[in-house]
Amino acid sequence: MRAVIAEDSVLLRVGLVKVLEAVGYEVAAAVGDAEELLAAVRDHRPRVVVADVRMPPGFTDEGVRAALVIRRQWPEVAVLLLSQFVEERYAADLLSSNTSGVGYLLKQRVANVDDFVDALQRVAEGGTALDPEVVAQLLVRRHRDPLERLTPRERDVLALMAEGRSNAAIAGALVVSDSAVAKHINSIFAKLDLPPADESHRRVLAVLRFLDVG
Secondary structure, three states: OEEEEEOOOHHHHHHHHHHHHHOOOEEEEEEOOHHHHHHHHHHHOOOEEEEEOOOOOOOOOHHHHHHHHHHHHOOOOEEEEEEOOOOHHHHHHHHHHOOOOEEEEEHHHHHOHHHHHHHHHHHHOOOEEEOHHHHHHHHHHOOOOOHHHOOHHHHHHHHHHHOOOOHHHHHHHHOOOHHHHHHHHHHHHHHOOOOOOOHHHHHHHHHHHHHOOO
16 A cells, blocks of 8 residues: 655654555655645555644644645545644544544554554554544543443443444453443443444444544
8 A cells, every 4th residue: 555654753754664664555755744745645645644743834733734635635545643742632623524544643652563553554444543642631521411421331442432443452452242342332322322323334423422523
């Protein structure tokens, strides 16, 4: 799969290139600012973009704004944002524009190559990947109806759903059976007043309700 990397730190940019190439990605471009990122996506139409949240010239939200442009103009391109700190507003901004093929991770996750590659693969395949620290902060902040109806274990399950985990992965993380996870998810759907629909659609709606962006 083709990828484009946008990161102003030369050392991290080189490291990302090596990691992606080692797991089979073709890195079509590795650039240092948002303007170059948009040009690279236009020219190469990658499967996935890995971009820093803050880039030149202002080092504020250039990466997020570029990601929103990419999702609007080239919705088939998945985007994984990297951030030095937890900035949950940016995760919400990105998810509010499109709920598939998006991710938001802290840069420290890149140090764990297996976790980073797993998150990247989920995003590239159309899923979501949210950093556990971002999810934890959102979970602390969302203590109002209908989320107040959820039990502590249901909140744990929903938090892992927000990270983009499958039922099997949730079961492994919580050391419970797949059927127990399925029961918790069905209970979450009921308590969040989500109407009957296909499983994947209701998972997205549950995560959006959790993030308060939908």
